Amino acid sequence: MRIGMKDQDHMTMMSGNEAIVRGAIEAGVGFCASYPGTPATEIAANLFTLADEHDIYVEWSVNEKVALEAATGASWAGIPALCSMKSLGLNVASDFLLNVNLSGTGKGGLVIVVCDDPRGHSSSNEQDSRFYAKAAQIPLLEPSTYQEAKDVTKYAFKLSKKYEVPIIIRSTTRLSHSRGLVKRGLISKKKKSAGNLPVGLYNVPMPHQKHRDLLRKIGRIMEEFETTGFNTDLSIKDMELLVISSGVCSMYVREALHLLGTTKIGHLNIATTYPLPKTTVTNLLDRTSRVLFIEETDSFVEDEVRALSAELKKLPAFYGKRTGHVPNYGEMNTDVVRTAIGSMNGTSANEVVSQQLPGEDILVERPLIFCAGCTHRNFYWAVRKVRKRMGGKLIVAGDIGCYSLGVFYDGAMNTMQAMGSGIGVACGLGKLERFGFDSKIIAVAGDSTFFHACLPGLVNARHKNANLTFVILDNATTAMTGFQIHPGSHHQEKAHRRIEIEGIIKAVQPDFYDRGSTSDIRSLIELLHSTINKKGLKVLLLESACRLDENSMDLVSKNTVFMIDSDSCRGEKCKICVADFGCPAISWGDATGQPIILDAMCVRCGACVVVCPHDAIKEERLQ
């Protein structure tokens, strides 16, 4: 989509993520490594589509730590490198990050993009990843618009090359996943060629001196941030209040000030949030008596400003997450800003919100569910059946992926934290028999997660003889984030070599190993039940299918339909298929008092047939 009167005015609709990609391409990026994760996935996914055109090597690495290490290797050799990931990915990569900050990134330039997810729309937490920039003492940039996302990325590469430190760009869901018009710049014509590595790419034996050197660099970078032009200051002469904001919050602040129609409130949008440009900030603090901070998610800028203003003679009053004027959890928006300004002025903006609105009483949630025909549902159905047989004594330690929805499926999954945590937690639980722990333990992980973070846990389980069953739900793709290829996928790029999960499992030599299928519920229940009752480390590799994956479309029959046999169906008295199994392709007919199979949604997998205890779900061949 384009707009344009003149050539140089050509504007393109871009999401925040696409704008970051454009900025990287304009900066001459030559290498990108990433692991998929919402809301960051589109950055590398987009670069894949542009890789040939711009001579860029792009890979989905096995996890974010490997991605960051690989990207750093490229930067050391002189190739500008981008490493994008979601918030939680930076936890995985942080071990390396807190070393390479000291070692330096060489001549290529290394830009890390981390996309945080305030409110956890698609995440298991709402962490504020900016603290990693402070922990690593490296520059942090937070763009507030689509145009800034592009421009800041280009600048980040320049900065990294100049100071040989990694730069973190932090986006959040609302910027990454919304779009606006961006004016493109020229693409770097510089030839990308790899050269010799710098010397001394390690911190020993004097890490403290490397630390000293890094702090000197960050001091010079702070000077540079005073004049970058990215920190936009819309302050006015007689400010009653100064609002300091960063990232997408700056758009909310601009809009709130427009809605309030005031001319007495100044606004500073900070794009260089670590290290803060001290003079820029303190000069503004001198000119106001009140300051309000608006930022996603924690009080990062707020605390930094409080710290650097400690030596000021006259302190303004600070308002923000620390004072309770801004919520210190959840997502920000224009209304939060309006409410905060209202509460500072003594008017309670919550009055309107507190009364119930029409329709609020009848609103019901739309719960997150497995798709029609999803084989994860079959697996958890089997888990529930086996748990019942065990008198409830079965713990499922879960992991991260679509199958995490098992926590909402009658609590079939009991725990769910980080990538690889299922097998790790199970390792501990599997050693508790001496303390009287008498539940059977299943650890469950998907195939992409298996490669990402389960290998050390699996080796530990074998080595320590933990008594547990490790189940891998293998649909051969990274389904949750849009079918990115991983080492175990059936279809691989020509230059890549497939690694079979089975080979890895066998190498670890579990006490018992078997394959099974999540499509056949009846035998799955028996396989699970007999396996968990064996001693030692058991591993089950279960062939699964994502119904949204085009590669699995041929697994189901196109020539059959499934119907309810109204004579056999017990209707209202039973409801197992619709209310307990819960496939969205099975609906309820209020008029008939019986379930209805929604043929438009049904993927014809037939899983529900054995779920019905009355044989009322019938398969019919189409002629």
Added chain:
Amino acid sequence: MREPFNILVAGVGGQGNLLCGRILADAAIQQGLRPVVGDTFGASRRGGSVLTHLRLGTRDWAPLIPKGEVDILLGLEPLEALRAAVEYAGARTIAVVSLRRTPISDIGSGNIEYPPLDKISAALTRLCKQVYIIDADAALSQIGSRRVLNSFLLGAMSRLTQSPLKPDVIRESLNSLVGSDSINMVAFEEGATALHVELT
């Protein structure tokens, strides 16, 4: 046109929310406006609530519409239209809402009952300035696909006198995204004649 002019598209995953946002944004660009489109979708790839916020103006407005500031609410699904209206509708809101329900699947937490349609439309009329309830079933059966409901509703919306986006421009944007022989184009034309049932 009021600056910013705000259109909110509410539906469930798979209904084509995102496509609606793209088409309307393109139409806005063709009319010389500066759109911002905010898509909000959670972990649900299919079947969860999806909202698309469209801001039209001359500068970048925030990707979320403030409470009470919706000018047009396009409801691809009645319950989701109500959810969006409770959160965002106000004195200016004109709602165009499809009558067809997407049922709720739920296990474990007891049976979640889908609220009765008459209660939904009653609440919508109290939350919005004007509500058009659209029954697209007959038209979509004739066209042969329910998957073009989004284009049908775009057609209906294009006929609102309050819409700053002109019907011809929206049609052209739809055309450039789906192709002229797509049944989406038929659905759009059918939708353009559907704005007759109005609740006030």
